[in-house]
Amino acid sequence: MSRTDAEVRVGAVAYHPRIVTIWEAFLEHFDREGMPTDYILYSNYERLVEAVLAGEVEIGWNTNTAFVALEQQLGAQARILGMRDIDARFATLIVTRRGEAFGEVGELAGKRLALGSGDSGHAAILPLHYLDEQGLDAASECELVRFDTDLGKHGDTGDSELRVIRAVAEGAADAGALGEPTLAAFRAERVPAVFDLEVAWRSPTYYHCNFTALPSLDDALAQRWEGALMAMSYDDERMRQAMDLEGVKRWLRGDRTGYRSLAAAMSEG
Amino acid sequence: MSPRRLEAGELELGGGLEVLLAAALEGMPAGARVEVITPSRSTALELPSWAHASGHQAVSERAVPGGPYAVELERGPFARVLADPLPEKRPGPRLRDGELHTADLRSPAEVPAQADPAAGFTPLGALAERGAPAFRWTLNERDALWADDVSELTEQASAGQWDASRDIPWEAARGLPEFLERAVSQVMTFIAQNEYGALYVPAGFLADVNPAYPEMLQWLSSHVHDEARHVEVFTKRSLIGGQPSYALASTELSLHTLLDERDFSGAALLLNVLGEGTFLDLLRFLEHYAPDAATRAAAALAHRDEVRHVHFGISHVRRHIATDPDQTAALIGAAERRAGKLTEMSGLSPLLTEGLTVMAAGSLQPAELARGAREVRELMQTMEDNRIKRLRAAGFDQRDAQHLSDLHTPNLM
Numbered sequence: 001m002s003r004t005d006a007e008v009r010v011g012a013v014a015y016h017p018r019i020v021t022i023w024e025a026f027l028e029h030f031d032r033e034g035m036p037t038d039y040i041l042y043s044n045y046e047r048l049v050e051a052v053l054a055g056e057v058e059i060g061w062n063t064n065t066a067f068v069a070l071e072q073q074l075g076a077q078a079r080i081l082g083m084r085d086i087d088a089r090f091a092t093l094i095v096t097r098r099g100e101a102f103g104e105v106g107e108l109a110g111k112r113l114a115l116g117s118g119d120s121g122h123a124a125i126l127p128l129h130y131l132d133e134q135g136l137d138a139a140s141e142c143e144l145v146r147f148d149t150d151l152g153k154h155g156d157t158g159d160s161e162l163r164v165i166r167a168v169a170e171g172a173a174d175a176g177a178l179g180e181p182t183l184a185a186f187r188a189e190r191v192p193a194v195f196d197l198e199v200a201w202r203s204p205t206y207y208h209c210n211f212t213a214l215p216s217l218d219d220a221l222a223q224r225w226e227g228a229l230m231a232m233s234y235d236d237e238r239m240r241q242a243m244d245l246e247g248v249k250r251w252l253r254g255d256r257t258g259y260r261s262l263a264a265a266m267s268e269g
Numbered sequence: 270m271s272p273r274r275l276e277a278g279e280l281e282l283g284g285g286l287e288v289l290l291a292a293a294l295e296g297m298p299a300g301a302r303v304e305v306i307t308p309s310r311s312t313a314l315e316l317p318s319w320a321h322a323s324g325h326q327a328v329s330e331r332a333v334p335g336g337p338y339a340v341e342l343e344r345g346p347f348a349r350v351l352a353d354p355l356p357e358k359r360p361g362p363r364l365r366d367g368e369l370h371t372a373d374l375r376s377p378a379e380v381p382a383q384a385d386p387a388a389g390f391t392p393l394g395a396l397a398e399r400g401a402p403a404f405r406w407t408l409n410e411r412d413a414l415w416a417d418d419v420s421e422l423t424e425q426a427s428a429g430q431w432d433a434s435r436d437i438p439w440e441a442a443r444g445l446p447e448f449l450e451r452a453v454s455q456v457m458t459f460i461a462q463n464e465y466g467a468l469y470v471p472a473g474f475l476a477d478v479n480p481a482y483p484e485m486l487q488w489l490s491s492h493v494h495d496e497a498r499h500v501e502v503f504t505k506r507s508l509i510g511g512q513p514s515y516a517l518a519s520t521e522l523s524l525h526t527l528l529d530e531r532d533f534s535g536a537a538l539l540l541n542v543l544g545e546g547t548f549l550d551l552l553r554f555l556e557h558y559a560p561d562a563a564t565r566a567a568a569a570l571a572h573r574d575e576v577r578h579v580h581f582g583i584s585h586v587r588r589h590i591a592t593d594p595d596q597t598a599a600l601i602g603a604a605e606r607r608a609g610k611l612t613e614m615s616g617l618s619p620l621l622t623e624g625l626t627v628m629a630a631g632s633l634q635p636a637e638l639a640r641g642a643r644e645v646r647e648l649m650q651t652m653e654d655n656r657i658k659r660l661r662a663a664g665f666d667q668r669d670a671q672h673l674s675d676l677h678t679p680n681l682m
Contacts, residue, residue, distance in 0.1 A: 086321055093314065101311060183315065184322035187283040194283065198311035234324075237351045237400030249324050249347060 003027075006038035008225050010211070011048045011057035014041040015156035018245045025242030026232075033228035044152030045119075049073065052212060059225070062212045063154040064090075064121040068263045070212055079213040080256060081222060082229045084248035087208040088258065091180045092127045094201040095168055101200035102175070105136040113142040114164040114176035120155025121262050122179035122208065123164065129265035130203045145173045158182055162191070169193040175200065179208075181247060207258025226253065272302035272341055281312050282319050290342070291349075294325060299346040302328065306337050313338035324349075351399040371484055372420035384409045384481035393483060406479040412592050413533055416584035420484045422577050426491035429577070431570050433502035442509045442563035449560050452627035454512040456555065457564070459621050460571075461503035462516050463548070463682040466524035467578075468496035470540045474533055488581065495574040502567045509563065517618050523680035526610045534589045534596065535603030538663070541582020543604070543673070544682035545575045546659045550652045551681060558629045558644070579659065586663040601669060608676040616679045617649075652681070 008030075012019060023039040030037035040057055042048040045066035052060040052070060059081060062070065071078050094113075102108055108131070116123025124146070131138045138144065147163040150156065164176035165186065170193075180202070186194045211229070213222060232239055234249045243249065275293055280286035286307075293303050307313055310332065317327035317340070324345035331339040362373045374393055387403035408414055416422070445453065471492040478485050507514060527544065530536045552572040559565035589596050622645055627633070630641030653674055660670035 089317075089321065091317070093318070180318035181322060184318040187287075187319070188322065190283070198309075199314040200311070202314045202317075234347050235351065237398075240351060240400055249345070 003036075003038045006036045007221065008035065008037045008059060009057040010037060010039045010059045010061060011051045012039055012041055012061040013045055013048055013153060013156065014043060015150070015153040022242045022245050025239060029232050029236075029239055030225075030228050033231055035224055035228035037225070037228075045069075045154050046152060052078075052214065055214070058213055058217055058221075060212045062210060063156065064206070064208050064210075064259060064262050065119055065125065065154045065266070067210055067212050068259055068266050071263070072266070074214070076215060077256070079215050079217055079222060080254035081211040081213055081226045082251050083207065083210040083254040084246070085250040085252055086181055086247055087210060087254075088252050089205045090122060090208040090258075091205045092122050092130070092177050092203040093180055093183055093199050094127065094175050094177050095165060095183070095194075095197040096175045096200045097168060097171075098196045098198050100174065101198050105131050105134045105201065108136055108138065108175060109141040111142055111174040112145050112172070113138055114145040114147065114167045114173035116160035116164055116178060117148050117150050117153070117155050118146060119151055120160065121206075123155045123161050123177055123182075125265050126203060126206060126262060127177035129261055129268075145176075155179070158185070162186070162193075165191070165197060166193045168197060204261070205258070206261050207254070207256075210254045272304045273297075275303050275305050277305055277307040277309075277312060279308075281309060282315050286312065287319060290319070291323070294323075294342070294344045295349065297344045299344055302341055302343050304339050304341045306339050308336045308338070310336060310338060313340050316340040316342070352396045355396060370420065371423050371487065374420075377417070380411055380415070380484075381481055382411050384411075384479035386479065388479065388481060390480045407477045408474065408533060409479045409481075411482065412589065414478065414482060414485050414585075416488075416581050416588060418584055419488050419581065422581050422584075423484060423487040423491055425577055426488070426495065426574075429573060430494075431498070433498050433505060433567075436570065437502065437505075437566045438562045439505070439509055440563075441561045442506060445510060445560055447512075448627060448633055449631070450510040450512045451514070452624040453560065453564055454507045454510055455514040455620055455624040456628060457503045457507040457567075458514040458516060459520060459618075459624075460548075460551075460555075461500050461507065462520050463524065463544075463680075464496050464499040464503060466527050466682060467540060467545060468493055468500060469528055470530075470536050471496070473528065473531075474536065492578055492581075495578070499571050499574070502571065506564055506567050515620060517620065519614055519618050520680050522614065523611060523678045523682065526607045526678075527682070529610070530603055530607065532599070532603060534586060535600060537582045537585045537589075538600050538603060538673075539607060540682075541578050542586055542659055542663055543656065543677050545582065546579045546656055547652050547677065547681045549575050549579060550648060550655055554625070554644075554648050555628070558625075558631070560628065560631060583659055583663045590664040597665065597669065601673060604673050604676045607678070611678055611680075614679050617681065 012023060019041060027037055027039065042051060045063055048060050048062065049066050049070045051057050053073060115127065118124050128138050145167055147160040149160045149163060155161065161178040161182045164178050167173040168176040183194065229251050232251055234240060234243050275289065277286050280289065305316060313330065313332055320327045320342045324347045326343045326345065327340055328343045329341040362369060386406050386409045389397060389401045389404060391397040471489045475489040475493060478489065527539055530539055549572060552568045552575060555568040556565055556572060559568060586600065625645045626638060626641040629644040630637040656674040656677060657670045660673050661667065665673060
């Protein structure tokens with residue numbers, strides 16, 4: 001069967017060459033599940049959101065920022081067709097140099113706070129939002145040190161967060177925000193800059209990526225596609241490598257409860 | 270049921286705590302819980318991210334101001350390695366006076382008759398994880414490769430290594446009379462040229478052998494390494510006197526046909542039994558008539574290695590014929606095919622017989638030359654007699670042995 005006969009086109013952002021590896025493996029899985037799917041890559045989430053809204057793809061593999069932006073542009077609720085286990089319990093951490101952790105967020109006032117790319121939910125928008133909720137208006141009370149190195153990719157590359165932790169380690173910032181899985185990945189990779197950092201603060205959990213479709217997507221097709229996604233198993237040796245690359249061990253059916261904070265933050269912003 | 274407690278003490282994530290956690294969770298069933306107690310708020314805040322990245326969950330956190338902190342983790346459902354559980358621990362292989370021999374790693378009955386052509390590099394005793402890419406090995410049958418003493422031969426090969434730069438008294442090779450140096454250089458070049466062939470044949474099979482037969486890989490590697498050193502030592506002996514010599518086209522033709530043989534057992538017959546076997550007599554001759562200690566040492570050391578290679582060939586061919594008598598005809602066919610390509614070769618190159626004669630004579634005096642020529646004729650006879658003996662030892666009857674010996678290349682290898 002030709003890929004052009006696929007019943008569902010999924011749009012994704014090519015933030016790294018591994019996206020091709022991931023999606024080639026995913027397509028084989030969807031074929032095996034009898035749900036012929038194709039993928040189309042975009043260089044940034046703004047283009048992907050446009051593509052979903054224009055019907056160029058049936059489903060977008062969106063960051064939380066892209067999802068909220070899509071719903072804002074749509075002016076209605078979109079349809080969520082699943083998310084990674086890790087997306088359902090995402091958090092942001094703030095790290096400091098060892099021995100310099102703060103107790104209350106108010107202690108950050110007057111300090112230099114490093115943030116990742118400005119369109120990253122986890123490395124910039126949400127830490128400011130949650131600090132504000134806890135009584136610190138970091139935008140005015142801290143000196144923000146921003147690393148906007150992967151704008152359009154919403155922090156996916158991890159590059160801006162790597163710069164955040166280096167800035168803290170080297171003393172160019174006093175504290176820095178990054179996604180919880182990013183720190184775990186830096187630890188696993190033995191990135192030297194994290195050796196002498198400690199975690200001072202952990203945000204409430206929130207949702208991260210999801211597969212988004214327009215509400216007009218055919219119900220039966222949506223359910224078939226979601227069912228095929230849920231059938232992907234981390235114990236399937238054909239899928240483990242791709243799932244590791246995607247950072248997923250189990251797919252979950254999504255809901256919208258975990259996007260409220262970001263939606264609020266983005267409408268304030 | 271209350272969860273297990275794990276005291277992290279001063280350990281942090283990235284500083285060793287992850288090792289303790291992995292070991293604790295690995296032995297627990299999915300859904301079981303462990304409560305990690307740490308005095309570090311930073312570690313407590315970071316534990317959920319470690320758990321999620323490792324396929325587990327952080328289910329509760331008790332963050333007492335000032336610590337200690339407790340984070341309860343639940344083991345996830347996933348296996349870290351996609352393979353069956355490891356079998357029970359068992360006694361390791363026996364030692365012989367403290368030595369661990371390859372032959373003692375597994376019994377002959379444990380060598381698989383067939384190996385999976387797609388299998389990967391799975392060391393003996395290890396379990397392969399699923400999901401690895403597939404290989405396409407072509408030598409996947411024990412009986413097509415094996416010799417019963419291959420492990421012992423490998424052991425001998427490791428023990429018998431020598432150094433062509435340092436173990437030869439090179440100084441002794443300098444200053445021979447020109448006529449003698451010319452003879453030695455030509456003979457050394459001839460041998461080096463043939464050793465190339467002896468290297469390329471096992472090297473050509475080595476990367477086709479299924480990794481389920483590590484004994485064979487060790488053996489072939491040692492064979493290749495031995496021949497590389499033989500090329501080295503005989504090239505060096507030719508160069509040390511400063512006397513250039515010829516790489517002969519007739520030798521090249523003979524070796525070309527040797528490399529054409531793509532059946533492992535056919536190649537073992539043609540190279541190990543017939544070619545290297547014949548070289549045993551040649552090297553013994555050179556050791557005897559070497560005009561200097563360097564040439565003598567090179568011939569003696571190479572001879573020691575070739576004995577192993579010949580032994581393997583005889584052992585393999587004998588086993589091959591014994592397990593499948595039809596193989597006799599196939600092996601003779603290999604020798605006949607090769608001989609068919611060598612019809613234009615009339616005999617050993619005159620340059621070589623002259624060189625051997627001068628070396629045996631040690632002089633250009635007529636009486637000495639006559640003696641030298643006689644020694645070379647006797648060498649040829651010895652080679653034929655021993656070739657037949659080796660073929661008989663490899664399991665051929667007298668008639669087939671004579672036939673195979675007659676078919677053997679005039680180039681000796």
